[in-house]
């Protein structure tokens with residue numbers, strides 16, 4: 001499958017057009033509008049600008065970068081692979097997210113259920129025929145239920161935020177990378193080289209990612225026998241891996257299938273990031289559509 005990815009463009013040769021874009025919004029692909037600013041009036045993913053969320057977000061990444069180690073990831077994967085926490089449907093899980101706010105996000109302070117629906121509805125508009133992508137969008141952040149008491153009530157640093165591989169050198173393009181200096185793996189010669197414990201082109205499936213909602217939801221989907229295509233699972237596991245899909249770091253660990261799937265992830269990312277807003281989706285109105293997709297790609301009850 002070959003896809004041409006159009007990256008968001010904020011500049012234009014034509015000055016008139018630039019002014020128009022700043023005043024309004026950029027229209028890309030099938031009509032989705034990329035806003036020029038987030039709800040707080042800043043550019044998206046600006047981790048340095050002074051805003052009401054900046055300090056909390058930076059502190060989040062400090063603790064995250066110090067604690068995400070190879071040992072920690074192994075421990076969490078071992079614990080959560082068991083899927084012995086609870087049984088529930090995908091939709092029930094969506095509803096649990098109506099109380100969850102993500103402390104790592106400079107662009108959004110709304111409950112996460114809004115974000116799921118905003119992302120899915122935005123994708124659905126531009127890619128009406130790719131129903132697997134609508135459902136992937138709906139569930140991509142469901143792993144944030146790890147914050148909930150029934151799922152172990154993990155701290156935010158172990159659930160949300162951008163992800164990165166552990167077991168090889170931390171890349172400088174990772175948000176607030178200076179805090180890795182205090183990570184015990186930083187000085188471990190087995191873990192601090194370009195490939196570390198991995199080999200060139202080993203495939204991302206073989207790479208341990210920092211623990212959080214992405215890897216957890218990927219495990220849940222796989223263990224419960226989803227029929228989503230591999231691109232859907234790839235989006236779920238790597239959507240927070242900005243060092244890869246935005247900064248092109250760690251490409252030496254990818255295999256050919258990863259290269260193909262990355263094209264879909266880059267499409268998805270635009271909707272994930274730029275649909276964040278204060279505009280609410282009418283949940284009851286869209287619920288029947290998403291329930292039908294859930295029935296197509298998942299069992300009625302899942303083990304979590």
Ligand SMILES: O[C@H]1[C@H](O)[C@@H](O)[C@H](O)[C@@H](O)[C@H]1O
Nearest residue numbers: 102104105160161162239240
């Ligand atoms: O703060 C956000 C949020 O936690 C998202 O769910 C994640 O996918 C992003 O990578 C991260 O920057």
Ligand SMILES: [Fe+2]
Nearest residue numbers: 140141239240
């Ligand atoms: Fe996410």
Ligand SMILES: [Fe+2]
Nearest residue numbers: 115140141272
């Ligand atoms: Fe998201």
